[in-house]
Amino acid sequence: MTQDRDPDRNARAGGLVGPGLALAAVVLMAAALRPGATSVGPVIAELRADLGISATTAGVLTALPGLTFAAIGAVAVALSRRIGLTGGLLVGLVVVVAGLLARTFTGSTVAFLACTLLGLAGMALGNVLVPAWIKRHGGSHVTRLMTAYGVTLLVSAGIGSMVASPIAQHAPGGWRAALGVWGLTAALGLAPWLVLAIRERADLADRAGSPLLPPSGSVLRSPTAVALGVFFGMQALTAYVQFGWLPQVYRDAGLSATSAGALLAMISGIGVIGGFLMPGWVATASNLAPGIWAFGALTIAGWAGLLVAPARVPWLWALLLGCGGWTFTAAIAMITARSRDPHVTARVSGFVQPFGYLLAGIGPLLVGVVYQATGGWTVVLWAMMGVAVVMTLSGLRLARRTYVDDELHDRA
Incomplete structure (x- = not known):
């Protein structure tokens, strides 16, 4: 063929x-x-x-x-x-x-x-x-x-x-x-x-069925698909931990419930800006590496700020995490941008999103367990910085324009 x-x-x-x-x-x-x-x-x-x-x-x-x-x-x-x-x-x-x-x-x-x-x-x-x-x-x-x-x-x-x-x-x-x-x-x-x-x-x-990929083919044979699954999973885990626990981090630092909720809303609002920008960036940029590095650094800096001075400039940590969270729409856009045939796109989406949302469901539960066991946020915040590192490394594998379809046929 x-x-x-x-x-x-x-x-x-x-x-x-x-x-x-x-x-x-x-x-x-x-x-x-x-x-x-x-x-x-x-x-x-x-x-x-x-x-x-x-x-x-x-x-x-x-x-x-x-x-x-x-x-x-x-x-x-x-x-x-x-x-x-x-x-x-x-x-x-x-x-x-x-x-x-x-x-x-x-x-x-x-x-x-x-x-x-x-x-x-x-x-x-x-x-x-x-x-x-x-x-x-x-x-x-x-x-x-x-x-x-x-x-x-x-x-x-x-x-x-x-x-x-x-x-x-x-x-x-x-x-x-x-x-x-x-x-x-x-x-x-x-x-x-x-x-x-x-x-x-x-x-x-x-x-x-796709004319390029037999129904029995596994997207796990594609390094790009696996990297995308990890990238999507790490950003989903990060986002759902923020949704579930970030207000409590701020409240434990002395902020009011209203202020903590407003800071979480700020992160969501910043994410909307990324929603407008990321699909075009993913579709047109020849190399996404500088952006991937930036998103990773912003996310790590946001968690680090919450670790050392959560109540001093709380809006700054929310701003950093919000901009780092642009990885959500970037990851969604990569599902279409890193596949050629629509049915391969479906296969990639059917692997990437369930895997990511599994982590999104488990992550907040584990955070709750660790928080209760340690009585504070230090271990959790260090762990979230580690998640950001894994997200960055997997994102760099997606930085150049490669296609799942091509990798699957090269390995057929």
């Missing part, structure tokens, strides 16, 4: 969807993939009081997004082979809507956890399949669509956590309204994805 070394051929050939419809579909899908998870934490007290949720169960609930994204994301590619990328995303969105709405009507802890798991499973399908769908159907707009996708993920996640408590306090229904609104928001995306699924039902390339 003659190997196609043109990384844009599949994107051009796959541009079967109008750019306006593609943009609307991607934005609405991305808006459904985070708020249903990030809105739970701010109303966990109301949930515990109403449903009788124990502290242990509450801990499981906070770890559930990362662990579900890991477990269910791993089967997303197999599903897409049967019903197509578009069909798989439509199914995922339906599951998100069903799970998020159903949990607002339950009075049982078990039922609430089951419905939450259902909604998170749908989000996991979206996590894995959206980059591959963009690669297949984005045409010449892949970078623009990846930018819109990454920014919407970040913004919607922040909005979900920001408005949950005010809605619970002021809207009829309390926490049920605060969580249910995201099921209704996700439902807005059903119309465009249903149109796309009907339009593309005859598009065999949307579901066929």
Whole structure:
């Protein structure tokens, strides 16, 4: 077989969807993939009081997004082979809507956890399949669509956590309204994805096995895919530790709960800026090494600042960690930028994201164990600096333009 070394051929050939419809579909899908998870934490007290949720169960609930994204994301590619990328995303969105709405009507802890798991499973399908769908159907707009996708993920996640408590306090229904609104928001995306699924039902390339990679091929044979998995995993672990524990680091240093929450929001806001910049940088830069070094140094400096003087200039450490956190949208963009064929993109995404979210689920739990065992943050902060070192080293393996497809065929 003659190997196609043109990384844009599949994107051009796959541009079967109008750019306006593609943009609307991607934005609405991305808006459904985070708020249903990030809105739970701010109303966990109301949930515990109403449903009788124990502290242990509450801990499981906070770890559930990362662990579900890991477990269910791993089967997303197999599903897409049967019903197509578009069909798989439509199914995922339906599951998100069903799970998020159903949990607002339950009075049982078990039922609430089951419905939450259902909604998170749908989000996991979206996590894995959206980059591959963009690669297949984005045409010449892949970078623009990846930018819109990454920014919407970040913004919607922040909005979900920001408005949950005010809605619970002021809207009829309390926490049920605060969580249910995201099921209704996700439902807005059903119309465009249903149109796309009907339009593309005859598009065999949307579901066929890759012409470049046999279904039995393992992406673990690609050094680029493995490096991307480690890079994504280290940044995901870092981000979820920040979400779960950074406010407590600041509060233990003497800051108020309001100030600690504002500093975490600052990190999220800085991340949105990276969402606009990173996809274009990843797509066009011939060598990403200077940026990778910079992100690693910023992250290490942020953790080091929290170690030596957490309350002296707390905004500076948040600024450093926020800029270092641009690795999230960089890693997402690399999934499409380091693969040629859309179905290879799906395979890479199906390995990278479940692995990363597994670490994202385990990381905060381990931090809690270490914090309780040591009574402070010194060991945790040194460990997080070590995570940043591993992230940097794996990112340097991705700095030059290499493709998973090529490595797999060279090793076939």
